[in-house]
Amino acid sequence: MIVESFHPAFILIFGALLLAVLPNRLRQIAQVVIPVFALANFVGLKAGSEPWMTEYLGIDLTFVATGKINILFGWLFHIAAVIAAVYALHVKDRVQTVSGLMYAGAAVGVALAGDFLTLFLFWELLAITSVFQIWARKSKTSGASGIRYLIMHILSGLLMMAGAAFYYVENDGNMAIAQMELGKGMAPWLIFFALGIKSAWPFFHTWLIDSYPESTPTGAVFLSAFTTKAAVCVLAQTFVGTEALIWIGTGMAMFPIFYAVIENDLRRVLGYSMINQIGFMMVGIGIGTDLAVNGALAHAFNDVLFKGLLFMSMGAVLYRTGKMNGSELGGLYKSMPITTIFCIIGAASISAFPLFSGFVSKSMVMSAAGEGGFVFVWLCLLFAAAGVFHHAGIKIPFFAFFAHDSGIRCKEAPLNMLIAMGIAAFFCIFNGSMPDTMLYPMLPHDVPYEPYDATHVITQTQLLFFSALAFVVLMLLKIYPPELKSTNLDVDWFYRKGGKLFYRGADKAFNGINTASANFFLGKVVKNVVNFFESGASRLAVWALTPVWALQGFDAKGREEQRQSLFKQAKRGAFPIGMTAFFAVVLLALLSMIYFFR
Amino acid sequence: MSDPDNQPHQADPNEPKRWLDYPENVKRVIRWFFISAGIVALLDVVFWKHLFVHKHTLFGFENFPFFYCFYGLGACVILVILAKGLRKFLMRDEDYYDR
Numbered sequence: 001m002i003v004e005s006f007h008p009a010f011i012l013i014f015g016a017l018l019l020a021v022l023p024n025r026l027r028q029i030a031q032v033v034i035p036v037f038a039l040a041n042f043v044g045l046k047a048g049s050e051p052w053m054t055e056y057l058g059i060d061l062t063f064v065a066t067g068k069i070n071i072l073f074g075w076l077f078h079i080a081a082v083i084a085a086v087y088a089l090h091v092k093d094r095v096q097t098v099s100g101l102m103y104a105g106a107a108v109g110v111a112l113a114g115d116f117l118t119l120f121l122f123w124e125l126l127a128i129t130s131v132f133q134i135w136a137r138k139s140k141t142s143g144a145s146g147i148r149y150l151i152m153h154i155l156s157g158l159l160m161m162a163g164a165a166f167y168y169v170e171n172d173g174n175m176a177i178a179q180m181e182l183g184k185g186m187a188p189w190l191i192f193f194a195l196g197i198k199s200a201w202p203f204f205h206t207w208l209i210d211s212y213p214e215s216t217p218t219g220a221v222f223l224s225a226f227t228t229k230a231a232v233c234v235l236a237q238t239f240v241g242t243e244a245l246i247w248i249g250t251g252m253a254m255f256p257i258f259y260a261v262i263e264n265d266l267r268r269v270l271g272y273s274m275i276n277q278i279g280f281m282m283v284g285i286g287i288g289t290d291l292a293v294n295g296a297l298a299h300a301f302n303d304v305l306f307k308g309l310l311f312m313s314m315g316a317v318l319y320r321t322g323k324m325n326g327s328e329l330g331g332l333y334k335s336m337p338i339t340t341i342f343c344i345i346g347a348a349s350i351s352a353f354p355l356f357s358g359f360v361s362k363s364m365v366m367s368a369a370g371e372g373g374f375v376f377v378w379l380c381l382l383f384a385a386a387g388v389f390h391h392a393g394i395k396i397p398f399f400a401f402f403a404h405d406s407g408i409r410c411k412e413a414p415l416n417m418l419i420a421m422g423i424a425a426f427f428c429i430f431n432g433s434m435p436d437t438m439l440y441p442m443l444p445h446d447v448p449y450e451p452y453d454a455t456h457v458i459t460q461t462q463l464l465f466f467s468a469l470a471f472v473v474l475m476l477l478k479i480y481p482p483e484l485k486s487t488n489l490d491v492d493w494f495y496r497k498g499g500k501l502f503y504r505g506a507d508k509a510f511n512g513i514n515t516a517s518a519n520f521f522l523g524k525v526v527k528n529v530v531n532f533f534e535s536g537a538s539r540l541a542v543w544a545l546t547p548v549w550a551l552q553g554f555d556a557k558g559r560e561e562q563r564q565s566l567f568k569q570a571k572r573g574a575f576p577i578g579m580t581a582f583f584a585v586v587l588l589a590l591l592s593m594i595y596f597f598r
Numbered sequence: 599m600s601d602p603d604n605q606p607h608q609a610d611p612n613e614p615k616r617w618l619d620y621p622e623n624v625k626r627v628i629r630w631f632f633i634s635a636g637i638v639a640l641l642d643v644v645f646w647k648h649l650f651v652h653k654h655t656l657f658g659f660e661n662f663p664f665f666y667c668f669y670g671l672g673a674c675v676i677l678v679i680l681a682k683g684l685r686k687f688l689m690r691d692e693d694y695y696d697r
Contacts, residue, residue, distance in 0.1 A: 090601065141696070261681035262689070321606045334616060370656035378657070386673040405619070410606040455654040458641050462666040465638045470674030472631060481682045487695060488688040496695050 007052070007063055008045065008074065008112065009122065011038040012081060012105030020098045028089055031097060035081040035104065042078050047071040051114055059168070059175050062114025068444035069297065073111035073233040075442065076301050077104060079427070080225035080308060087312055087420035088218035099132035100222050107226035111233050115175040116164035116191075119234065123160050123194075127153035130227060133219030134211050143554075145214040148492075152207040153227075156197035163190030180238050192239060198231035199282070200275050202251045206492035208275065209259075213267040213324070217315035220267055221420075224274060224311045225304050232281050232300045241288025249282025250380045257387035259490065264325045264483050266396055267314050270307065273350065273392040276384055277303045283381065284365040287372050290445035295364025298439055302349065302357040302431055309346035309424040310396060313339050316413035316421070317400055323408070326395070326483035331405030339413045340401045342421040349428040351393030351464060352385060357432040359460065360439065360451040367449075386467040393464075394471050399483060639667050 015034035019027050045066065052064035064070075081104035091097055106129055109122030127150065134146040166187035168175055180188040197204045208228070212220050239245060256272035256279075263269045277299065284296025316339050317332060318324045333340040345356070352358035362385060369378045412418070431439045435451065474480040549559045617623055642664050645653040655661055662668075 257677060258681045258684055259688075261678055262685050319601070320604055322604070323606075333618075367656070375657060382669060383673045383677075386670045387677050390674050390677060402618070405609070407609045408606050409609050411603045414601070414603070453654060454644070458638075458644070459660075459666040461638050462642065462664075463670040465635045466667045466670035467674045468631070469635050470671050470678070472628060474675065474678055476628075479682075480678060481685065484689070485692045486685075487690045487692055488685075489690060490688075 007109070008038060008042050008078075009105045009109035011041060012108060013102050013125075016098045016101035016105065019101060020094055024092065027094075027097070031085050031089060031101070032082075034101065035078065035085045038108075039078040039082055042074055045071065045074065053114075059117065059173065060115065061118055062176060063118055064112045065114030065177070067114075067237070068442070069233060069236055070112050070114070072297060072301065072442045072444070073229065074108055076229065076304055077107045077111055077226060080104070080304050081108075083305075083308060083312075083420050083423050084218070084222050084225060086416055086423070087221050087315070089416040090414055091216075091218055093136055095132050096136040096216060096219065099129045100218075103129040103133070103222055103226060107230050110230040114177055116160075116167050116177060117175055119177065120157070120160050120164050123198075123230075124157045126227060126230060127157055130223060133222050134215045136219060137214060137216045138554075139214065142214040145211045148495075149207050149211040152197055152204065156194045159190050159194035159197070163187050163194055166190060177234070177237050179240060182239075182242060182244065188239075192242075195231045195235050195238070196248075199228050199235065199278055200252075201248050201282075202255060203491055205252075205256075205275050206490055209268060209271045209490060210492055212271045212274075213265050217319040220270075220311045221308055221315055224270070224307050228274065228278055229300050229304055232278065232285075232296070235282075235285050236293060236297060240285055240293055242286055245282045245286030246374065246377060247286075249279045249284075249286055250377050252276065252279030252282060253384035254279070254380055257384060257391055259488060260387075260391035260395070262481055262486075262488055264327055264486060266324055266326055266329070266400055267311065267318070269326075269391060269396060270310055270314065273388055274303075274307055276388050277307065277350070279384065280362055280365045280381065283369060283377060287365075287368050287374070289368055289372065290447045291364055291371070291449060292368030294440075294443040294445050294447060294449070295361060295366075295368055297443055298361035298364060298435075299358075301439060301442075302361045302428070305424050305427045305431070306346045306349035306357055309342060309421060309428060310350065310392065312417065312421045312424065313343035313346060314396070314400065316417050319417070320410040320413065321408055325485060326399035326403075327485055329400045329406055329408070330403035331401070332408065332410075333401040334405075335408070335410045336401070336412050338418055339421070340397065342418075342425050343397045343401065345425045345428055347393045347397050349432060351389035352460060353464060354452070354457045354460060355429065355433045357428045357439075359432055360435040363451055363456060363460070364449055382463070386463055389464050389467045390471060394468060639664060642667070 012035065015030070015038070018030055018034070022030055045064070047066055047068045047070075049066050051062050051066050053060060053062050055061070081101070084100065084104065088097060088100060103126065106122050106125035110119060110126060113119035113122055130153075131146050131150045134142055134149055136142075164175070164187075166185065170185040170187050180191065182188050182192060197207075200208045212223055215223055235245070252275050254276075256275040260269045260272035260276075263272060281296040281300050281303075284292040284299065286292075314324065316336065317329065320336065321329070321332070323329055349356040349358045352362045366378065366381055366385070369381060413421075430437070440449070471480070546559065549562050554562060618627075645661075646663070653661060659665060
């Protein structure tokens with residue numbers, strides 16, 4: 001290592017602070033130099049070398065673990081950081097650039113964490129730094145979406161913290177991250193669900209679908225690379241062979257493809273296909289054989305690169321045209337031919353075409369499922385593999401760049417975006433056609449696997465061609481559902497609409513109680529005291545929140561709107577953030593009660 | 599989006615037509631695609647009676663002739679039809695959550 005005794009994550013995190021103060025030209029140079037330097041520095045850290053440990057308050061902490069899985073994800077997040085930094089080079093908004101690089105640093109920290117306390121600290125940093133990629137969009141909807149995102153991730157952090165505390169007690173003061181078994185104490189359950197929220201399991205997945213399409217064109221590239229894969233990294237060290245993961249993963253591989261077919265926002269389609277891909281990884285970890293785990297990790301590695309590439313190509317379209325709905329796009333191959341080619345490379349990789357990266361990793365999980373005798377799971381995964389080609393492989397490039405010509409003309413993507421896409425595209429083809437060079441040697445288990453045998457190549461090509469045939473035939477027969485401007489309901493309905501109903505009910509009930517008590521007391525003094533406390537609290541909140549709004553990028557008018565809505569909410573007695581904090585306290589109280597009265 | 603290069607505009611009506619703008623060329627592409635799908639399907643022959651290549655399979659049903667062709671086609675037709683049906687239950691206006 002070039003920088004001895006300096007945690008690799010802190011190169012990115014402190015480097016990010018540097019970006020905040022440099023003038024714009026220098027900032028652009030530093031934005032590329034810092035992650036490249038961090039990557040070059042990371043090359044020196046070999047798997048199996050001495051981990052970096054220290055003792056704090058009698059706990060052994062491992063800041064840098066050097067297991068093969070840690071190193072693999074360390075590499076992956078460094079590469080992703082370089083690509084994302086180049087892609088976002090033109091962004092002048094400091095909040096975005098600084099938080100983006102810190103976010104990458106937090107992900108590296110999670111990848112290398114060897115104990116649950118270190119993990120928890122980086123886990124929280126991951127949540128907090130990532131949300132700015134959503135808020136920075138400054139659209140009407142991104143503020144609220146960011147809050148919903150943050151609530152879910154803070155919940156995940158709370159579960160992780162409680163899990164770490166229980167882990168400490170249940171393992172006699174040992175905090176090292178190790179294989180766990182569900183049902184043996186509280187800690188495994190808490191950590192299991194903390195990881196589940198971050199890896200977007202069904203019912204927890206809505207934060208991903210909700211927020212990624214709301215983020216900035218460059219933000220989605222950062223978001224898609226780090227958060228969910230950090231969770232996969234930890235799951236692969238803690239819950240290998242947990243059968244529940246097989247079924248969770250099968251569900252994740254299946255349900256999003258139906259949504260993706262009818263979704264109009266193309267970045268939301270990518271969000272659904274992301275859950276579908278993580279499903280394969282969950283199945284791999286759940287099966288837990290050497291081949292399955294290797295497959296899950298190889299697929300995570302490839303997924304960051306091809307999903308990043310797809311998000312980058314769509315980000316370029318959004319950046320140039322300002323539009324992201326399939327119904328409004330089309331014919332862009334005329335204006336953005338290079339982006340079109342990169343998008344098709346990403347699409348071929350996610351669909352697992354021979355010579356592209358998905359082909360060499362998805363099939364490892366499939367083979368492992370088959371060898372384990374999971375016929376139903378295997379059939380579902382094959383269905384999902386066909387389905388993902390249908391919506392991510394065909395739909396994304398087709399509706400954005402071909403389909404009917406929307407008449408929109410714009411410039412090709414900026415040079416820095418093209419370079420970033422080029423790097424990702426290179427890795428997609430390189431890992432796909434030469435997996436033995438870089439990808440397979442990094443995997444933790446030593447099991448031989450040969451993706452390029454005649455049966456696999458021919459059957460996979462047949463599967464893909466006939467999936468495409470279905471698309472063409474359904475298009476020609478006009479059965480294929482047209483792209484429509486719409487919102488499709490998902491389980492977030494329960495807290496987005498159900499929540500509003502609850503609001504209204506609570507509004508009626510609480511105001512009713514207010515009126516009744518006012519009538520009862522009738523005293524002016526009481527009324528004045530009530531008034532004082534009511535608006536006093538909201539004044540205090542406004543005073544505290546104004547800098548936060550400023551950070552979120554609201555201008556004076558926006559801040560005034562926020563202020564009004566806050567006063568309104570105060571009248572109803574319903575603070576969303578206060579509520580979360582309240583639930584967090586209740587959760588912690590419950591947990592400690594369970595623990596002490598067990 | 600502050601980039602001055604971001605000026606999406608409508609196409610000039612006199613813009614020269616591209617190869618794919620002619621419907622007969624689109625038809626040609628589709629025809630090529632059908633032919634290549636047919637060739638890909640015929641590749642299945644190499645597995646028959648293990649004539650040329652021994653098919654590495656995990657399950658018996660994989661040896662059914664054209665299994666992967668049927669599965670890919672069937673899966674996607676079912677997927678699209680089910681998803682289209684889902685629209686009846688799930689689809690709302692674009693600003694549904696903002697109201």
